Amino acid sequence: MTDVVLAAVLGVLGGIVLSVLLLLARRLARGAADLGSDAEQAALTALHQASLAAPHLRAGLSAPDVVKAARHLRVLLGSAAVAIVSAEGTVSFDGPSDGLESAARRIAAQVSASGRRQVFPARGRDGELEAVGAPILVDGRVVGVVVAFAASVRAALVRAAEEVADWCAAQVELGGLDASRTQLAEAELRSLRAQISPHFIYNALTAIASFVLTDPTRARELVLEFADFTRYSFRRQGEFTTIAEELGSIHSYLELERARFGDRLRVTLQIAPETLATVIPFLSVQPLVENAVRHGLEPGVGGGEIRIASRDDGTHTEITVEDDGVGMDPEGLRATLTAGDDGVHVGLRNVDTRLRQLYGADGGLVVETNTGAGTLVRMRVPKSQPQHDPDND
Secondary structure (H helix, E strand, O other): OOOHHHHHHOOOOOOOOHHHHHHHHHHHHOOOOOOOOHHHHHHHHHHHHHHHHHHHHHOOOOOOOOHHHHHHHHHOOOEEEEEEEEEOOOOOEOOOOOHHHHHHHHHHHHHHHHOOOOEEEEEEOOEEEEEEEEEEEEEEEEEEEEEEEOOOOOOHHHHHHHHHHHHHHHHHHHHHHHOOHHHHHHHHHHHHHHHOHHHHHHHHHHHHHHOOOOOOHHHHHHHHHHHHHHHHOOOOOOOOOEHHHHHHHHHHHHHHHHHHHHHHHHEEEEEEEHHHOOOOOOOOOOOHHHHHHHHHOOOOOOOOEEEEEEEEEEOOEEEEEEEEEOOOOOHHHHHHHHHEEEOHHHHHHHHHHHHHHHHOOHHHOEEEOOOOOOEEEEEEOOOOOOOHHHOOO
C-alpha cells in the first residue's frame, strides 16, 4: 500500500467522513479531472468507500448487511480479501473464499483472546498469503475483528487495518446509540464537544497532498499529526482532560495549519508550568485556537500571530487565546453566543455553553474584540475539581 493511500485511510477516522463528503460534493460533481493531485483523488476514494460501508455496520457485526461493508473495506485497504468477524463468530467476507473464511474465523479467535492486532500466515486459492487481524474494541471489549489478507502484510497495511478497526468500532457504537434515547442524548453531547470543522479537515488533506511529491518526509509527518489530532478529538472516554493533553492536540492542529499558512502563522506560548495539570473540559481550548485561525487570521492578507497563555489565578487557572487578526463586531458576536445558529463561531458558542453548564452563569467565556483590533478570549476554570478528574472518567 502506498503512502498516499495510507494517508487517505488515516483521513477517515471517526465520524468525519460524511461531513467531508458534503464539503467536497461540488468538486465531485465536476468530475475526476478537476480533483487535483493523485493524493486528493486517493483521499476522496477512501472517504467514498468508508461512507458506503458505514450504514451496513450500524445494526451490529452479526447483521447480514455487514458483508456489504466488507466489500467496501476491501477496496479501502487494497487487500486480497477482507473479513469482519463478530464476537459471536459470524464471518462477513469479501474476496476469494477458498479456505479463507475458516482461516479468518481462527485468526479472529486468537486476536479476540489477546485483544491485540496480530499477523498470521494463511493459505488461499492462489497460494500462500499473510493476514493481519485487528480487534474492534468498544468500551474496552472486543466486539469483532477485522482480518485483511494480502500476499505480503507490510507495516502500512497493519496500521491501516488498525485504523479501520477503530473506525468500525465507532460505527458499532453509533448504531448502539441509535437504539436508546438516553444514548442519543449522549451522542449529541459528544458531537457538541468534539465538533471538528469540515473546512479544517479538507484544508488539512489538501496541505498533506501538496507535499506528497515535493517533500514525502514532510507529508508523512503531517499524516501522523493529522492522525494524532483526530484520534484525540474523537476519543471515546472522558469528558475532561488536562491543559497538557489539550496542548498536545493544539500542537498537532497548528502544525497542520502551518503547512498551509507557512511563515504567515506565528504562535507564541506562555504556559505556566504549574497549570499543566489543571483539569479542563475536553476540547475546550482547541476550538478557541481554531476560531482564532479561521475567523481571525485567515480572512486577513498577511496572516498574524496567535498567543496562547495560562496562568495561576488564585483558586482558578486562567487560559487566554489571543490573535491580532481582523477582529469581530462585538454586537454581532454577542448575538451569536446567545442565540446564533448560523454556523459562524460555532466553536466559541459550544465552549461557552459547556463552561456555563459546568461552572455556572459566570463561568462562560469572556471575549474582548472589535473590528480590525484582533480578539482575546479568556476562560477560567477551578483548580480543584476532584469530581472531574480525567483519571476517574
